[in-house]
Amino acid sequence: MARATILIVEDDKAIRLGVRDVLQMGGYAVREAGTGTSGLDIACAGGIDLVLLDILMPEMNGLEMLEALRRARPSLPVIILSALGEGPDRVRGLRLGADDYVVKPFGADELLARVEAVLRRSAERPVARSSLTIAQRTIDLERRQITHADGTRCMLSEREAEVLHYLASCAGRPVSRDELLQRIWGIDPRGVRSRTVDMTIARLREHLRDDPNDPAVIRTIRGRGYMIDAEGES
Amino acid sequence: MARATILIVEDDKAIRLGVRDVLQMGGYAVREAGTGTSGLDIACAGGIDLVLLDILMPEMNGLEMLEALRRARPSLPVIILSALGEGPDRVRGLRLGADDYVVKPFGADELLARVEAVLRRSAERPVARSSLTIAQRTIDLERRQITHADGTRCMLSEREAEVLHYLASCAGRPVSRDELLQRIWGIDPRGVRSRTVDMTIARLREHLRDDPNDPAVIRTIRGRGYMIDAEGES
DNA sequence: GGGGTTCGTCACAAGTCTGTCACACGCCGG
DNA sequence: CCGGCGTGTGACAGACTTGTGACGAACCCC
Numbered sequence A, B: 001m002a003r004a005t006i007l008i009v010e011d012d013k014a015i016r017l018g019v020r021d022v023l024q025m026g027g028y029a030v031r032e033a034g035t036g037t038s039g040l041d042i043a044c045a046g047g048i049d050l051v052l053l054d055i056l057m058p059e060m061n062g063l064e065m066l067e068a069l070r071r072a073r074p075s076l077p078v079i080i081l082s083a084l085g086e087g088p089d090r091v092r093g094l095r096l097g098a099d100d101y102v103v104k105p106f107g108a109d110e111l112l113a114r115v116e117a118v119l120r121r122s123a124e125r126p127v128a129r130s131s132l133t134i135a136q137r138t139i140d141l142e143r144r145q146i147t148h149a150d151g152t153r154c155m156l157s158e159r160e161a162e163v164l165h166y167l168a169s170c171a172g173r174p175v176s177r178d179e180l181l182q183r184i185w186g187i188d189p190r191g192v193r194s195r196t197v198d199m200t201i202a203r204l205r206e207h208l209r210d211d212p213n214d215p216a217v218i219r220t221i222r223g224r225g226y227m228i229d230a231e232g233e234s
Numbered sequence C: 001g002g003g004g005t006t007c008g009t010c011a012c013a014a015g016t017c018t019g020t021c022a023c024a025c026g027c028c029g030g
Numbered sequence D: 001c002c003g004g005c006g007t008g009t010g011a012c013a014g015a016c017t018t019g020t021g022a023c024g025a026a027c028c029c030c
Helices: A013-025 A036-045 A062-072 A087-095 A108-124 A158-169 A177-185 A196-208 B013-025 B036-045 B062-072 B087-095 B108-124 B158-169 B177-185 B196-208
Strands: A005-009 A029-033 A050-054 A078-083 A100-104 A131-134 A137-140 A145-147 A153-155 A218-221 A225-228 B005-009 B029-033 B050-054 B078-083 B100-104 B131-134 B137-140 B145-147 B153-155 B218-221 B225-228
Touching: A005 A013, A005 A036, A013 A029, A013 A108, A029 A036, A036 A050, A036 A062, A050 A062, A050 A108, A062 A078, A062 A177, A078 A108, A100 A108, A158 A177, A158 A196, A158 A225, A177 A196, A177 A225, A177 B108, A196 A218, B005 B013, B005 B036, B013 B029, B013 B108, B029 B036, B036 B050, B036 B062, B050 B062, B050 B108, B062 B078, B078 B108, B100 B108, B158 B177, B158 B196, B158 B225, B177 B196, B177 B225, B196 B218
Parallel strands: A005 A029, A005 A050, A050 A078, A078 A100, B005 B029, B005 B050, B050 B078, B078 B100
Antiparallel strands: A131 A137, A137 A145, A145 A153, A218 A225, B131 B137, B137 B145, B145 B153, B218 B225
16 A cells, blocks of 8 residues: 555544644545544545544544444444543444544554554455355355356345455454454444344355355354355365 | 453552453453563463563563564564553554553553454454464364365364364473363363363364374373374374 | 273263244335 | 335254263273
């Protein structure tokens, strides 16, 4: 990434400008939003590599925005800017899948160090491709369409496609139900014990003609979650 | 991971005990070290999922320990515990590859949230292929999977994988049942005389197709425990 | 050989995890 | 309003994991 673009979502203009200066000094391109709704629009439009998100904002709560953002762009990294004393929200934020949070007031060095760390981690994440072939099934994630070996096709629903997309982007490691709930459903998975993820996987497997007892595409790793094998493995 | 084990490296006993209580309350297993050198030993020995590291310590500076630890176990997550006003150290710590830091004084909620977040990220990190080959069997401990010489594969259960992992990390020396009970089961083995460990080994051997009467992988050292040969030995 | 100890394995029970069913709910296009 | 579709939920059965006592065999020391 030559020059990462960072979106600041923060209602306090003074802080926003200060943060902007720090980031620009650090060599990043910066975009700004004063409200959660406008921030969400900009982030969804694309071209953003990282979001700095204030939790306490009028109009749309930062956490709500985070939830919405996670649904729209599950892999876009987010750092929460939080004031001291927002304990419960902080915890919820991290549980919702924020990549980090910085407590106000923060120094320029600290902010840059965290931004750098998060960007580095996100760069390590393998890019999800828009189409892939697994076990004789060609999967077009853009069109949400599966083509089987015999040439027949079927469509995936929105949720199914999201889950498959995420699993594929994590190919080679097991992905837990909690992680899926966080990243795709935008749900805080504490204590949630529902069959939601399992059912989506079951429907996905049905479309993939994948036998759960002898899976060719989505393997179950008991106690850990689901996994798609990385390329080059059988 | 059923229950993560966290190592606290902190010279101030009061803080150490406080942190320990918080972590145990949060459901984690805890080990402690009062100096950097002893902490390094414990961390390198294995069985640790996360290190909480105080920066200011006598004998061995926390940053030095971090550097040494990074060389020995590059992927072991570390959270730095730092006092206010150590700005430059903080930044250096993050640059040295600490995964996070918490500023003293910190609340229980904040500590647990950070611990949880770092553990989550470390679980989501694409794992470097950490496989070992023993007697024609390729063992992928991350995925709990054994590949035999004939290409067939089988999965290990969580416990089996933990035990195999531990034995492999101690390759070359016998590991007693008590040590296994302590390190893996988290049980004080005094007076315990159960077949728990033996059964896990038996099941493991079955998956490994290892004949107890003529073992190729896990040898029984009567009176001492079990042992995996070090590489290069037959 | 005798007695005690250690080890491997069996059967079993309790607990946990998964896959699936049936159903309810909301959404959308007739 | 109806019916189809996608989706989430509770219930439930079956599979899997794991610890335990029982038991016999192997082993060790004398």
